[in-house]
Amino acid sequence: MATIALNRPSVRNAQRPAMWAAMAQFLASLDDAVRIVVVRGNGGTFSAGLDLALLDPAQVDQEGSLVAIVQKSDQEIVDQIGDYQQAFALLADPKFISIAAVNGHAIGAGFQLALACDQRIATEDAQFCMKEPALGLVPDLGGTKPLVEAVGYGRALEICASARMVKAAEAHCIGLVQSVVPPHALDDAVTAAVRSLTAHGPSAVRAIKALLQQAPHRGSEEQRLGERMAQVDQLRELATRHR
Numbered sequence: 323m324a325t326i327a328l329n330r331p332s333v334r335n336a337q338r339p340a341m342w343a344a345m346a347q348f349l350a351s352l353d354d355a356v357r358i359v360v361v362r363g364n365g366g367t368f369s370a371g372l373d374l375a376l377l378d379p380a381q382v383d384q385e386g387s388l389v390a391i392v393q394k395s396d397q398e399i400v401d402q403i404g405d406y407q408q409a410f411a412l413l414a415d416p417k418f419i420s421i422a423a424v425n426g427h428a429i430g431a432g433f434q435l436a437l438a439c440d441q442r443i444a445t446e447d448a449q450f451c452m453k454e455p456a457l458g459l460v461p462d463l464g465g466t467k468p469l470v471e472a473v474g475y476g477r478a479l480e481i482c483a484s485a486r487m488v489k490a491a492e493a494h495c496i497g498l499v500q501s502v503v504p505p506h507a508l509d510d511a512v513t514a515a516v517r518s519l520t521a522h523g524p525s526a527v528r529a530i531k532a533l534l535q536q537a538p539h540r541g542s543e544e545q546r547l548g549e550r551m552a553q554v555d556q557l558r559e560l561a562t563r564h565r
């Protein structure tokens with residue numbers, strides 16, 4: 323198991339591009355033996371999202387300033403955001419199952435980081451907010467797709483357009499989080515989830531994660547073909563093991 327702990331508690335784990343780069347590098351370098359990646363925030367809050375200093379015209383010289391970025395061409399901005407998205411995309415790697423352990427707030431980029439994970443375990447006091455529209459932005463760290471997949475288009479639009487806080491109980495009700503636990507029980511809940519998700523051999527679980535990821539984008543026949551092909555690999559692996 324590997325853990326990514328956001329560690330800027332004094333600013334509620336506000337995120338900066340350097341953190342995304344470090345996360346991407348870490349995820350890309352993980353050993354094949356790692357089956358679970360847990361993402362959490364130190365200090366009582368998952369993440370208050372983008373570091374607001376990056377939107378401050380008075381701090382335009384800061385690395386990653388979004389005020390400065392508009393000096394670039396459209397393509398350069400697109401490419402730059404593409405780099406930022408890497409860490410979030412890598413959390414979907416079928417090699418492992420990613421779990422967001424969410425306490426306190428998950429706002430904006432923090433919400434998107436939680437959405438990038440395969441599973442979300444939240445504390446009873448957790449709150450989620452897609453704050454970007456309130457700042458004149460769109461969520462651009464890969465969060466729109468998993469949000470729609472988790473709660474459906476209508477609810478996703480309402481949550482984004484209103485930029486309202488979604489409390490843990492509602493998040494559980496609408497399928498945004500898999501479980502809600504008292505704050506003191508978060509670590510135990512993560513441990514139990516890790517145990518359950520690694521109870522069986524890695525090969526079939528990895529293949530299933532890939533199949534489930536592909537399911538929404540494929541027609542029924544194409545998905546059945548995908549299942550057959552994945553099963554060929556599993557059967558061959560079983561045969562080798564029993565030889």
Ligand code: ACO
Nearest residue numbers: 332333334336370371372373374375427429430431453454
């Ligand atoms: N960026 C930079 N600093 C932040 C951020 C942030 N996103 N969030 C909080 N901080 C800082 C505060 O400025 C404050 O600093 P100070 O101690 O120097 O005054 C410190 O963290 C503590 O913040 P509080 O607001 O006092 O903490 P509290 O626990 O009361 O509230 C909450 C937490 C709800 C997360 C609140 O801080 C907040 O709303 N933050 C802004 C959230 C936001 O708009 N994020 C951007 C979303 S859009 C995107 O991510 C693309």
